[in-house]
Amino acid sequence: MSITFETAKQHQNDPAVLCCLRKKGTVISAADLEDPSIFPDLEESGLLSVPEQALTIGQVLGATLEQDADSMTPLTPELVGHFSENPKNKSEEITTSSSTAEGPIQEKQVIRFNIDKLVGQIELPTGLNMSTLPFAATASKTSEDKVIRTLTQRTYPVEQVCVGAETSFENKMLTIRETLCNESLKADPLVKKVALDIIRPENRHLYSNTIMDVIPIGTKVEGILGEGITHVMNGVVIILTGVDEKGVQVHEFGSCEGYLDEKIRFGRPGSPDPEDIMIRINVTVQENTGMERRGPFAAHKACDYIIQEIRDVLKEAPADTATDQKVFRDWKKSGKPRVMLVKEIMGQGAMHDNVLLPAEPAGVIGGRRNVDLGNVPVVLSPNEVRDGGIHALTCIGPATKEVTRHYFREPLVNLMAEDDEIDLAGVVFIGSPQVNDEKTYVSARLGALAEALDVEGAIVTTEGFGNNHIDFAENIEQIGRRGIKVVGVSYCAYQGQLVVGNQYMDAMVELNKDPKGFENEILADSTLCPADAERALIMLKTKMAGIPIEPANRKWSQEVVDSNQQLIP
Amino acid sequence: MSLTTVRGLKSEIYVPITPSPVWSPLNKPLSECTVAFCTAGGVHLKSQKRFNLSGDYSYREIPSDTPASELMVSHGGFDNSDVNKDINSMFPIDRLHELEQEGFIGKVAPVLFGFMGGGGNVNKFKGETGPAIARILKREGVDIAVFTGGCGTCHRSATIVQRAVEAVGISTIIIAALPPIAKQQGAPRITAPHVPIGSNAGEPHNVAMQTAILKDTLIQVEEMKSFGQMKTLPYEYRQNV
Numbered sequence: 001m002s003i004t005f006e007t008a009k010q011h012q013n014d015p016a017v018l019c020c021l022r023k024k025g026t027v028i029s030a031a032d033l034e035d036p037s038i039f040p041d042l043e044e045s046g047l048l049s050v051p052e053q054a055l056t057i058g059q060v061l062g063a064t065l066e067q068d069a070d071s072m073t074p075l076t077p078e079l080v081g082h083f084s085e086n087p088k089n090k091s092e093e094i095t096t097s098s099s100t101a102e103g104p105i106q107e108k109q110v111i112r113f114n115i116d117k118l119v120g121q122i123e124l125p126t127g128l129n130m131s132t133l134p135f136a137a138t139a140s141k142t143s144e145d146k147v148i149r150t151l152t153q154r155t156y157p158v159e160q161v162c163v164g165a166e167t168s169f170e171n172k173m174l175t176i177r178e179t180l181c182n183e184s185l186k187a188d189p190l191v192k193k194v195a196l197d198i199i200r201p202e203n204r205h206l207y208s209n210t211i212m213d214v215i216p217i218g219t220k221v222e223g224i225l226g227e228g229i230t231h232v233m234n235g236v237v238i239i240l241t242g243v244d245e246k247g248v249q250v251h252e253f254g255s256c257e258g259y260l261d262e263k264i265r266f267g268r269p270g271s272p273d274p275e276d277i278m279i280r281i282n283v284t285v286q287e288n289t290g291m292e293r294r295g296p297f298a299a300h301k302a303c304d305y306i307i308q309e310i311r312d313v314l315k316e317a318p319a320d321t322a323t324d325q326k327v328f329r330d331w332k333k334s335g336k337p338r339v340m341l342v343k344e345i346m347g348q349g350a351m352h353d354n355v356l357l358p359a360e361p362a363g364v365i366g367g368r369r370n371v372d373l374g375n376v377p378v379v380l381s382p383n384e385v386r387d388g389g390i391h392a393l394t395c396i397g398p399a400t401k402e403v404t405r406h407y408f409r410e411p412l413v414n415l416m417a418e419d420d421e422i423d424l425a426g427v428v429f430i431g432s433p434q435v436n437d438e439k440t441y442v443s444a445r446l447g448a449l450a451e452a453l454d455v456e457g458a459i460v461t462t463e464g465f466g467n468n469h470i471d472f473a474e475n476i477e478q479i480g481r482r483g484i485k486v487v488g489v490s491y492c493a494y495q496g497q498l499v500v501g502n503q504y505m506d507a508m509v510e511l512n513k514d515p516k517g518f519e520n521e522i523l524a525d526s527t528l529c530p531a532d533a534e535r536a537l538i539m540l541k542t543k544m545a546g547i548p549i550e551p552a553n554r555k556w557s558q559e560v561v562d563s564n565q566q567l568i569p
Numbered sequence: 570m571s572l573t574t575v576r577g578l579k580s581e582i583y584v585p586i587t588p589s590p591v592w593s594p595l596n597k598p599l600s601e602c603t604v605a606f607c608t609a610g611g612v613h614l615k616s617q618k619r620f621n622l623s624g625d626y627s628y629r630e631i632p633s634d635t636p637a638s639e640l641m642v643s644h645g646g647f648d649n650s651d652v653n654k655d656i657n658s659m660f661p662i663d664r665l666h667e668l669e670q671e672g673f674i675g676k677v678a679p680v681l682f683g684f685m686g687g688g689g690n691v692n693k694f695k696g697e698t699g700p701a702i703a704r705i706l707k708r709e710g711v712d713i714a715v716f717t718g719g720c721g722t723c724h725r726s727a728t729i730v731q732r733a734v735e736a737v738g739i740s741t742i743i744i745a746a747l748p749p750i751a752k753q754q755g756a757p758r759i760t761a762p763h764v765p766i767g768s769n770a771g772e773p774h775n776v777a778m779q780t781a782i783l784k785d786t787l788i789q790v791e792e793m794k795s796f797g798q799m800k801t802l803p804y805e806y807r808q809n810v
Binding site: 088225251254255288291292293337342348349350351352397421422434435436437465466467468469470473488490492494495496497498499501503505506507508509510518519521535538539541544545547549550551552553554555556560561563564567569 | 571572573574575576577578579580581582583584585622623624645646647648649650665687688690691720721722725745746747748749750753754761763764765766767771807808
């Protein structure tokens with residue numbers, strides 16, 4: 001099929017191949033050429049083989065065919081007369097309107113360019129006669145960065161955890177009330193049994209049911225989520241595991257039941273750190289409710305009931321016993337390009353759900369679930385995310401899921417919030433609904449939101465893979481078609497290769513860490529890590545600056561990821 | 570605007586293109602056709618081995634005289650509430666038998682298929698599972714095979730198997746809850762009711778809706794005359810999970 005002039009321009013450095021039979025003497029135009037985006041398929045099926053000496057589209061446009069040639073013929077110097085020798089320089093030119101495509105016109109000793117679009121500013125050396133300039137120089141605006149809100153996080157180290165008569169926290173020792181587990185049953189009638197044990201780093205070769213979540217222990221001492229003061233325990237983390245009364249694991253796409261030392265990739269943003277003490281809360285839910293929305297949620301409620309009593313004693317910890325104090329700020333940075341981060345979360349029902357903005361950091365109570373909100377985009381400030389604004393009920397597959405602790409330490413949120421060259425307008429959470437029409441509905445709202453926020457760039461991430469890649473593709477399209485530069489971030493690799501795609505998905509970051517590209521059922525293995533965040537942000541900045549990103553290879557390869565990583569300054 | 574940039578970055582994820590057409594026209598009226606049903610939604614007999622939920626390219630043969638009460642689902646990619654209530658919402662075996670009794674179709678194929686397409690290994694489904702299912706359906710004299718997916722990668726796996734079955738001369742169609750995936754993966758024929766993943770063949774226990782979706786889908790096998798056509802069906806069900 002022939003292509004348009006615009007497509008030819010986009011592909012001017014790709015090989016020129018005839019789309020149909022053409023006679024000698026034809027002056028070659030876009031209408032005579034095949035679309036280069038289908039070449040890989042044609043080459044794979046043996047219909048096309050492009051020789052090294054093939055001319056590019058930029059070289060043959062306007063040239064003459066010197067003999068009859070069939071469709072699917074790559075154009076070479078033998079076939080084409082008067083082709084352009086040096087097309088590459090053309091691509092580096094400033095894009096000018098077609099009326100001046102032949103070059104600048106000299107008239108009364110001025111040089112006139114018609115410029116379709118010019119973004120940014122022109123800087124000229126001082127000393128020019130400003131009165132001769134055709135435009136007024138603007139006074140350079142002093143950019144003033146403004147702090148919108150501040151969050152102080154006090155860290156309290158925990159060196160020992162035990163079970164005892166009362167819950168207490170003193171001298172770096174956390175004691176959890178023994179009767180608390182039984183009491184937590186009242187959180188939901190579907191919860192049939194709750195057990196708790198303490199796992200020290202040296203005792204991790206221990207069998208476990210599948211891990212449903214990893215939850216940090218934090219509590220508000222002053223203010224609401226995202227501002228004021230939060231106390232956080234360091235060196236200890238909750239892991240929630242689950243099974244139903246029949247012994248079926250509460251998991252869905254893959255399970256990580258097994259030995260904890262083998263089934264967790266320690267040190268990922270979402271997983272326990274190598275030195276963490278794990279408090280394992282194992283919940284047994286009513287049989288056959290593990291894959292229904294109410295079952296897993298009941299387990300999270302019981303777990304949160306237990307954590308709340310720990311939070312209550314942590315609130316009382318004196319400020320001077322904190323060993324570290326971090327201050328996070330939400331900024332308004334004027335004069336910097338506005339960007340947004342979109343985090344696509346699961347919203348299809350059981351274990352595909354999240355609690356947004358609970359009352360306590362990483363808690364359950366007081367929040368609203370994105371499924372109940374219709375999965376429409378909800379904006380959080382970076383500080384709200386970093387203060388535990390998301391409690392993940394999700395379990396897409398252990399290696400690619402973002403657990404509650406992941407959001408608490410999200411590397412891309414931190415990187416974009418702290419970056420001096422951009423102004424992060426907000427972090428948008430959008431659900432992936434289970435009905436196709438609803439996917440389109442929420443994606444369209446995201447597009448409208450991006451437009452209203454007036455951002456110049458966006459990064460869209462998703463956890464998991466499969467049906468949520470429909471939303472992922474639509475979310476990117478809704479942003480991209482508005483002229484906003486967009487980068488996509490996902491696990492795809494081999495097992496999760498994209499099921500749909502569109503033209504705006506041309507700058508993509510791969511999250512896979514498995515050597516064979518599979519969902520390997522190791523908790524948090526292929527989730528977003530600091531290095532992925534760096535590649536995503538530099539790719540966005542590069543795209544925003546108009547520097548091209550090379551198209552992806554046909555098949556996933558780790559070398560591409562590695563070589564991108566090496567390019568980072 | 571001053572941004573740190575680098576040259577030479579390359580996109581890390583390939584974006585797919587729809588594969589080449591595969592097409593087998595239907596050459597007889599529905600009332601004379603043998604119809605099979607295949608689902609990637611993880612349906613199997615309660616007596617058969619559960620599927621491995623992190624990716625499994627094996628399949629289960631389901632004799633078509635199996636009572637619906639003997640069937641279950643092992644699948645993690647969608648909320649199981651509806652299939653647990655009524656297996657016909659994914660695998661409308663009762664509706665098929667009713668259509669045979671009514672004379673709407675010739676007969677139900679002796680063997681039907683369940684596989685678990687979530688996270689499916691593309692090469693295995695393309696090279697092994699698809700051709701294996703196609704061979705059996707061909708041997709059993711099947712004229713039409715109707716498919717359902719489940720989750721997203723299930724629709725991909727279902728479409729891969731569907732293409733393999735179409736390639737051996739059987740007319741196929743998929744009832745897609747996620748039509749963009751079926752379309753992009755190259756499904757020969759697609760119907761798309763407004764249903765959530767997990768109840769792809771209609772609301773549980775809503776016999777009228779399930780029958781209508783299945784009948785309209787079969788009629789489309791007769792009416793669609795070229796590869797890749799899609800018809801949206803006017804049935805809407807919103808699951809209340």
